[in-house]
Amino acid sequence: MLGAVAALGVFNTVVLNARERRRDLGMLKSIGMTPRQVTVMLVTSMGALGLVGGLIGVALGILAHRVVAPAMMRAAQSDVFGFVLDVYRAPMAALLALAGIAIAVAGALIPARGAARTPIAAVLRSE
Numbered sequence: 288m289l290g291a292v293a294a295l296g297v298f299n300t301v302v303l304n305a306r307e308r309r310r311d312l313g314m315l316k317s318i319g320m321t322p323r324q325v326t327v328m329l330v331t332s333m334g335a336l337g338l339v340g341g342l343i344g345v346a347l348g349i350l351a352h353r354v355v356a357p358a359m360m361r362a363a364q365s366d367v368f369g370f371v372l373d374v375y376r377a378p379m380a381a382l383l384a385l386a387g388i389a390i391a392v393a394g395a396l397i398p399a400r401g402a403a404r405t406p407i408a409a410v411l412r413s414e
Contacts, residue, residue, distance in 0.1 A: 290390060297394030301333050305402040312402055313410030322403035329399035333391045341387020348383075349375050 305312070312325055320328075356371050 290386070293387075294390050294394045297333065297337065297391050298398065300336075301329065301395045301398040304333075305329060305398045309402070309405070309410050312405075313407050316407045317411070322400075325403040326396075326399045329402060330392055330395045333395035333399075334388050337388040337391025338384070340391070341384040344387060345380050345383045349380065 316322075316325060352375070353372065360366065360368075360371065
């Protein structure tokens, strides 16, 4: 469920990014950039954003877990056990960061292809 919500958020960001850059994309296409190159450019930029977001999100999530879990255990008048705090190992954290990239790329494919297929004349005429 969280993955779907994240993918929809990325999809929204990519759609807005593509619409804001319509004129730039039209200019690039008019000087010879192919639709495939436009798609790759948009997907790559969103992949980089997904990498940064994944790294920051995983780090902040682990930090929040380290702060919130002991506070919850103290509120429940229970001892903090090691297995409650040590749930994120390095491979899992790396997998979560890679999931950020995968979600960003998956969410970017449809809007990027739509932006690449838009005719040059339509883009430049609407600006």
